[in-house]
Amino acid sequence: MKREIKFRAWDKVYECYLYDVQNAYDTLSGCVKDENGEDAGYDEECFAGFLDNDQYVVEQYTGLHDKNGREIYEGDIVRTGKDNIGDPEPMIGQVIMREGSWLIENEKMQEAIELFSEITSREVIGNIFENPELLEGKQ
Template sequence: MKREIRFRAWDKVHECYLYDVQGAYDMLSGCVKYENGEDAVYDEECFAGFLDNDQYVVEQFTGLTDMNGRKIYEGDIVRTGEDNIGDPEPMIGQVIMREGSWLIENEKKQEAIELFSEITSREVIGNIFEDKQLLEGKQ
């Protein structure tokens, strides 16, 4: 199975996400997009420019989609479904990578569960930059 490698970057200055930043290789390429699909204007000449620039926080695509077909990225805030079989109570947490596995971590409850599940739905409800209040239980 071929794994799709994708990255997005949170632009701290403009407070928005840039998508497909792994495709950045030429200032005129038109590869990097805003969330609405429009071409982004950016100063980086290559993907390494996003990684080395403190203006951006680069987040990786997990290779998974939520119950609505939305791509799940590192830094997304995910809610587990009511259809839990074997999972703990439904929870809201941030998608993180730990020891080679994608997890949903809820620091408040000090617990983490695997992001991937064949028996429980997952739904992206926000991200850590635009919706941090979701992690504080203020939905």
């Protein structure tokens, strides 16, 4: 099974996400996209320009989609559904990578559950940069 590898970057200066930052240089198109799929006008010389620059926080695509078909990235804030058979209770947490597994982590409750599940729903409700209040339970 082939897994799609792609990254987005949070620009700390302009406070926006840039999508497909790796593919722009893998294909030599040089076109980094904004959240609407439009050319964002960035001219970093290569993907390493995003990785080695304190202006950006690079986040990886998990290869999974939420219940609405939205791609789930590291740093997204995800809510588990009330229909979740395998989870103890519905929760909200940040998508992280730990020991080779994608998890939903809720630091306040000091718990983490697996992002992937065949029997439960997941929904992206925000991300750590634009919606940090969601992790504090202030929805």
